[in-house]
Amino acid sequence: MTSLLEAKGIRSIRGERTLFNQLDLCVKTGELWQVQGPNGAGKSSFLRIVAGLLPAQAGEVRFRGELIQTIRSQYHSNLLFIGHKAAVKPELTAIENLEYYAAIQGQPLTAAPYELLERVGLVGLEDIPAQRLSAGQQRRIALARLWLSSANLWILDEPFTSLDVSGIAMLHERFSWQLARGGSVLLTSHQPLDNIPVQVNMLNLEYQH
Amino acid sequence: MASELSVGSQVRALMRREFRVAMRQRSDLMNPILFLLVVVTLFPLGVGPEPATLARIAPGVIWVSALLSALLGLERLFRDDFSDGALEQMLLMPMAVEWAVLAKIIMHWLLTAVPLLILAPLLALLLNLPKEAWGTLWLSLLLGTPVLSSVGAIGVALTVSLNKGGALLSLLLLPLLIPLLIFATAAVETAATGLSPAGPLALMAAITVLALVLSPYAVHAALRVSVN
Numbered sequence: 001m002t003s004l005l006e007a008k009g010i011r012s013i014r015g016e017r018t019l020f021n022q023l024d025l026c027v028k029t030g031e032l033w034q035v036q037g038p039n040g041a042g043k044s045s046f047l048r049i050v051a052g053l054l055p056a057q058a059g060e061v062r063f064r065g066e067l068i069q070t071i072r073s074q075y076h077s078n079l080l081f082i083g084h085k086a087a088v089k090p091e092l093t094a095i096e097n098l099e100y101y102a103a104i105q106g107q108p109l110t111a112a113p114y115e116l117l118e119r120v121g122l123v124g125l126e127d128i129p130a131q132r133l134s135a136g137q138q139r140r141i142a143l144a145r146l147w148l149s150s151a152n153l154w155i156l157d158e159p160f161t162s163l164d165v166s167g168i169a170m171l172h173e174r175f176s177w178q179l180a181r182g183g184s185v186l187l188t189s190h191q192p193l194d195n196i197p198v199q200v201n202m203l204n205l206e207y208q209h
Numbered sequence: 210m211a212s213e214l215s216v217g218s219q220v221r222a223l224m225r226r227e228f229r230v231a232m233r234q235r236s237d238l239m240n241p242i243l244f245l246l247v248v249v250t251l252f253p254l255g256v257g258p259e260p261a262t263l264a265r266i267a268p269g270v271i272w273v274s275a276l277l278s279a280l281l282g283l284e285r286l287f288r289d290d291f292s293d294g295a296l297e298q299m300l301l302m303p304m305a306v307e308w309a310v311l312a313k314i315i316m317h318w319l320l321t322a323v324p325l326l327i328l329a330p331l332l333a334l335l336l337n338l339p340k341e342a343w344g345t346l347w348l349s350l351l352l353g354t355p356v357l358s359s360v361g362a363i364g365v366a367l368t369v370s371l372n373k374g375g376a377l378l379s380l381l382l383l384p385l386l387i388p389l390l391i392f393a394t395a396a397v398e399t400a401a402t403g404l405s406p407a408g409p410l411a412l413m414a415a416i417t418v419l420a421l422v423l424s425p426y427a428v429h430a431a432l433r434v435s436v437n
Contacts, residue, residue, distance in 0.1 A: 051301065052301070053297060053300060053301070053436060054436075054437055055437075073303045073304060073305070074303075076301050076302065076303045077214065077303035079301065081297070081298075081301055083294055083297055084294075085292075085293060085294025085297065086293070086294060087293060087294035087295045087297065087298045088293065089226065089230055089289075089293065089295065090293065091229075091230050091233035091234060092226070092229055092230060092233070096226070096229060099222075100222055100223075100225070100226040103218060103219070103221070103222030104214075104219055104222055104223075104302060105214075106214040106218075129233070
């Protein structure tokens with residue numbers, strides 16, 4: 001198996017506090033990695049550094065052996081990042097939100113938007129602006145991007161937040177699909193990933209005082 | 210392997226979403242233009258209805274109120290995107306982020322400046338601006354409003370992560386926009402006296418081109434700092 005994403009010696013300092021130092025991670029194709037740690041340990045910061053949103057104070061991130069800064073647009077066309085802010089426009093309906101992301105990801109939604117909504121359990125809510133939906137339903141709109149994505153690497157910050165049991169099962173199933181086709185998933189979660197049909201690799205972050 | 214995406218289709222998708230969101234927040238969109246209309250109608254009541262006085266102050270009044278009303282609606286550019294996470298996603302688009310920034314600036318211009326251009330003759334009429342200067346007023350607004358949108362975008366990008374960045378935004382932007390105000394009013398005034406306004410208009414055109422070309426880079430850099 002070849003390495004898809006490699007982070008070496010990452011250090012992050014927020015304000016006066018060192019979140020982590022000399023952190024290494026190597027994600028190979030077909031692997032799922034879970035970053036774990038207490039609140040404030042720097043899980044989100046680590047994901048944002050790896051995604052290229054936040055500069056690290058030291059260390060480097062490589063995608064297929066190349067520094068992500070030098071191949072930024074190629075890296076980002078192979079990356080799907082969903083942060084803890086869902087990036088769902090509250091004024092727009094589920095379909096309108098997805099239409100945008102489908103176009104950005106190069107897969108026009110013309111084929112079957114209703115089929116997609118059915119998969120993520122949003123049928124019947126397609127004409128309602130997202131701001132009038134529940135937190136879990138808004139989360140589902142954001143996560144529907146996983147069904148539109150052909151990106152090799154998914155970076156997801158707390159994807160299970162506000163999802164119900166069926167939503168979590170639906171995500172597990174999608175993760176298996178992504179790994180089976182040779183993609184990789186990097187995520188943070190407070191819940192242990194029980195019942196997931198794939199192997200989970202762990203990266204533990206400790207709270208540094 | 211993800212398919213290669215053209216810049217054009219990404220820009221189109223972004224502009225379509227911007228337009229849709231703006232159409233659902235129409236009151237936000239109307240506020241600055243109503244403010245402008247109210248200020249211009251209040252002036253004759255405040256300084257007296259003397260036609261010669263009004264004609265004398267018309268270029269300045271129209272341009273100052275256009276400037277202030279632009280500042281009023283500027284924060285919309287990135288404020289919501291910042292709070293709902295769309296800004297992060299914009300920085301992760303596979304194309305150069307400058308294109309996305311330019312698309313947002315152009316959409317902002319279409320939504321704020323085009324209504325102003327439509328209203329301009331009414332404003333000129335209300336303040337008794339001499340007929341000879343109407344065309345120049347319109348042209349100065351056409352050339353000047355892209356500067357308001359693009360230079361304004363730099364200020365918004367710098368202050369978007371601060372809560373209540375509004376006061377700072379005005380302090381930051383007004384000094385940068387003063388040259389524009391001087392050239393614009395100079396152009397309209399020279400036209401009102403019957404002389405050719407070509408000089409100040411040419412300078413405005415130069416400022417516009419400069420602002421449109423350079424601001425996307427500055428905005429991109431500022432946004433990277435703001436999402437940290």
